[in-house]
Amino acid sequence: MERAGSRPMEVRGPETRQILGLPATAVRTLVLGFLARVPAGALGLVIVLHGLTLGQTYTVSGLMAAAYALGIAVGAPVVGRGIDRWGQTMPLFAVTVVAAAMMVGLSALPHGIAPAVPVALAAVTGLTQPPLAVCARAIWNERLGPVDLSRMLSLDASLQEVTFILGPLTVVSWATVRGTHEALGLAAGLVLVLTTVFALTPESRTASRRSSRPVMGTPSRFPATVWILVAVTFTVGIAIGILEVAVVRRSAQLDASHLIGVFYGLWATGSLVGGLVNLRAAGRGRLAGRLIVFLAALALTHLIVAAATTSLVLGLTLLLAGLPAAPMFAAFYELLGRSAPEGRVTEVFAWGSTGSMAGVALGTATGGVLADAISSRGNIVVCAAVLGLASLFALVCRAPLTRVERR
Numbered sequence: 001m002e003r004a005g006s007r008p009m010e011v012r013g014p015e016t017r018q019i020l021g022l023p024a025t026a027v028r029t030l031v032l033g034f035l036a037r038v039p040a041g042a043l044g045l046v047i048v049l050h051g052l053t054l055g056q057t058y059t060v061s062g063l064m065a066a067a068y069a070l071g072i073a074v075g076a077p078v079v080g081r082g083i084d085r086w087g088q089t090m091p092l093f094a095v096t097v098v099a100a101a102m103m104v105g106l107s108a109l110p111h112g113i114a115p116a117v118p119v120a121l122a123a124v125t126g127l128t129q130p131p132l133a134v135c136a137r138a139i140w141n142e143r144l145g146p147v148d149l150s151r152m153l154s155l156d157a158s159l160q161e162v163t164f165i166l167g168p169l170t171v172v173s174w175a176t177v178r179g180t181h182e183a184l185g186l187a188a189g190l191v192l193v194l195t196t197v198f199a200l201t202p203e204s205r206t207a208s209r210r211s212s213r214p215v216m217g218t219p220s221r222f223p224a225t226v227w228i229l230v231a232v233t234f235t236v237g238i239a240i241g242i243l244e245v246a247v248v249r250r251s252a253q254l255d256a257s258h259l260i261g262v263f264y265g266l267w268a269t270g271s272l273v274g275g276l277v278n279l280r281a282a283g284r285g286r287l288a289g290r291l292i293v294f295l296a297a298l299a300l301t302h303l304i305v306a307a308a309t310t311s312l313v314l315g316l317t318l319l320l321a322g323l324p325a326a327p328m329f330a331a332f333y334e335l336l337g338r339s340a341p342e343g344r345v346t347e348v349f350a351w352g353s354t355g356s357m358a359g360v361a362l363g364t365a366t367g368g369v370l371a372d373a374i375s376s377r378g379n380i381v382v383c384a385a386v387l388g389l390a391s392l393f394a395l396v397c398r399a400p401l402t403r404v405e406r407r
Contacts, residue, residue: 026139029203039187050106050107056118067126069360070126072127073358081346083138089200096195096199103185103187106122107188132194149334162272222351229336231355232394233356234355238386247318251311254311288394290327299385302380302384302387335401
């Protein structure tokens with residue numbers, strides 16, 4: 001049996017349909033996963049708005065969003081292990097039905113209900129979110145050769161940024177026009193339908209079932225490289241969380257609070273462009289080296305953001321700062337897939353997502369504290385310093401990362 005970290009031969013022939021130079025079957029899972037992430041990406045903000053609609057305080061509404069995020073961080077590895085043991089289809093069906101029911105339950109709560117109820121429902125909604133991006137990466141890791149895999153991960157990292165733009169534009173806009181009750185119902189329906197379609201694709205139904213480990217239990221016996229990479233994405237997540245708060249405060253100081261959404265969009269656009277450019281370089285250069293270089297580039301470009309003195313310069317520097325993000329994540333996920341033990345690929349990818357989400361949560365909280373203690377430009381400098389720390393850590397750990405990519 002082939003190792004999970006090994007790469008199959010790339011197949012070319014009349015029976016292998018291509019879209020944009022990539023296998024059509026892989027593109028199908030990419031598109032379905034992307035569409036399902038659009039409503040999921042906006043749920044955190046919708047949950048905050050819904051808490052306020054229910055008459056809850058900002059504190060309770062924030063707790064609801066935190067419970068949702070914590071639920072995803074805790075639930076993703078457990079769901080991932082279940083998928084590795086039983087295949088993708090049934091676990092995806094099970095968690096999606098529960099997640100949709102929890103969203104509908106949230107939308108049906110009466111005004112003025114006790115805070116514990118919406119917080120608990122938000123937590124279970126997060127715990128049972130279907131990890132479609134993780135499932136898609138596990139499929140590609142198993143089926144694609146090194147060049148196609150690198151290109152798919154680069155494209156996936158690019159599209160990931162688009163979800164942060166489309167999510168608020170669709171679901172949040174619906175919430176402001178039709179109300180948060182309908183927005184939660186819309187999100188539940190979209191997640192349920194799109195996950196069902198994904199789970200019924202031949203690629204998902206035939207995904208390997210290799211793990212015999214119990215679904216609950218410790219994630220022991222992972223190679224050290226898995227935890228090195230989780231530590232890297234956790235650190236990057238902290239930096240992103242700090243940046244989110246810093247941009248809000250810096251925008252206010254420049255009298256450009258109405259442009260906050262534009263500023264976030266420019267960073268995401270930069271990442272999208274960087275990922276698309278990185279498609280042409282797929283498979284070239286050492287993965288560990290690319291990870292370190294792109295992390296260092298992120299640190300440098302965010303340091304430039306701190307120097308912005310006008311809203312125009314802030315927007316342009318954020319566009320520049322986003323450029324290395326998608327290429328960095330593409331190298332990260334490729335290394336993570338190669339580090340995964342046989343039969344535990346989905347769980348390993350889920351731990352990568354958990355590390356990132358936990359880092360963002362900590363970074364947002366830290367950014368709030370820093371916003372009261374130092375200037376907004378100082379906040380951005382701290383963000384750049386954290387990214388530099390991630391690059392330095394990856395450099396120190398380059399030897400084991402290099403050994404993994406040579407497998």
